[in-house]
Amino acid sequence: MPRVTTHRLLSSLMNVSTATSAKCFALILPYFACGSRKVRRRYQLKASSDNVLTGSHYLDGNHAAAEGAIAAGCKFFAGYPITPSTEIAERVSRRFPLIGGIFIQMEDELASMGAILGASWGGVKSMSCTSGPGFSLMMENFGLGIMLETPCVLVNVQRGGPSTGLPTLPGQADMMQARWGSHGDYEVIALAPVSPQESFELAIHAFNLSEKYRMPILIMTDECVGHMTEKVVIPPPEEIELVERRYTDKPAGKAWPFELTDDLISPMLPVGKGYKFHITGLTHDERGYPIINAEAQEKNVRRLIDKVNKHVDEIIWIEEKDVEDADIVIMAYGISARVMQPAITKARKEGIKVGQIKMVTVWPFPEKRVRELADKVKALIMVEMNYGQVFLELDRCAAGKCRTYLAGHAGGTVHDPENIYNTIKEAAK
């Protein structure tokens, strides 16, 4: 069954290899919408034993992220290969034929992002992966995903930039692009794994967040974690909790795609079940029809922002250690949160009271916690592979109440723990 459907889709796609991303979107959507009931039932999502490779594996971060996505029930992947993210696409392309998923290598990143939005509206969990320049190309349709409130996952395996930069070496300098890269005003959720094990786990978490909050979720990993091979333990399927998509319980004709709800998250409308609806990137009302005025804009954009802000306490995931009695708190995400450990150990051995916060979610920024800490500690440090991006948020929330330091560099390699140690020493003065 899956083999036949894959064929149909691929042959229809081949005729439109030059399609614009909008066309791709239009193409993918009716495909899933028209799929037979039998096929659609395959996509009712549970962590199924077909999808989950329970056991201990020796995997790199990219392969682990792919396995996480598959375990989460992802059944559609569209992408365009780019180092250092390609291993995710490779893994998915080998695994999907065995589990009834659909993999498409699109003509570019614009089309890839459009395709995963279409697939998601068609009723499946979808994802793409990219790096640096590809991330830039995906930004416009990423904004469309935000505006259409479309669940999907995008992995950016960060390399050194700007431009083509360092294709094979790590960076963490797309963090502000993740936050503001598409035009307009919106909130994002971005996660950063520190290891292949976390790449697996956060891929599942990302899909759960995307379904829960009905929005695209970013995994902002980096070349070092992506290409690093370590032990990854994949649990049995019954231990993997998945968030199912919330569909409207109203009958066709009475349901709207952007219905106002108390939690600000509108249930989605299923396709192929008699619901006829319209969605658009233009500013729209609850019904999904364009309304071009300031009032509608205020309602629409305000809700995109509030739906994240209202749930910020349950979205933010930070891991604190030794923070309670700390004079200095050092914060980091991704590989930097790992590389800083030897520096912290060394400083603590010398009696410097250093606490640490590992940010599993980078966006939304843990503003409330940082403001609290700024009142108590002498200094806050941000470790990141750039010259001050998430640091700007740290500095803003510290609001002059404590000193702030950046341990940063331009990327191409991870931090030398000695440099982080020196920053701690400086902050302890």
Added chain:
Amino acid sequence: MATTEIRITGFGGQGVILCGYIIGKAASIFSDQHATLTQSFGPEARGSACSAQVIVSSDPVLYPYVTAPHVMLAMSSDGYQTNKDTMAEESILVYEMDLVKPDKHGPKVKTFGIPATRIAEELGRKIVLNIVMLGFLGAVTGFVPQEALRKAVESSVPSGTEELNLKAFDKGYDYGVQLKKEKAKMTV
């Protein structure tokens, strides 16, 4: 905390990365240690000098890159020349003796050579050179148990080639055990 940093060098196609992968897998999956593998990516890794780095430790590996390897496995002269100066003061050099002519190293560097290409050819497939080297490395260093390495070889090579690869592994391992014995006699 026992940590061993390993660098494997050779040229693209020799199975350098697979060698590192097997060491890491043996340590982390089959012998309850932590192992992080990184590799040199990029244009220089295709066809010319290429390298894989593994850190094996009793504790989680925090800094992922190898800086001063305790063990270096050299399968090509180029790879050896490029990386020889990074070796830790007290370290072990394991090399293919027909391909690498090592310089004179300090007294704290132990060197072990093996005609792995010839041994692989005798087994009928030159391509198992890396597995011969791996068995040899296992015998002369001992930071990963023999059984763990064997299991990792068996589960990592293409299906249908397990027997040949295990034979290659054992040949290399036996050669290493023998050489170690001879060296021990000489020092007595």
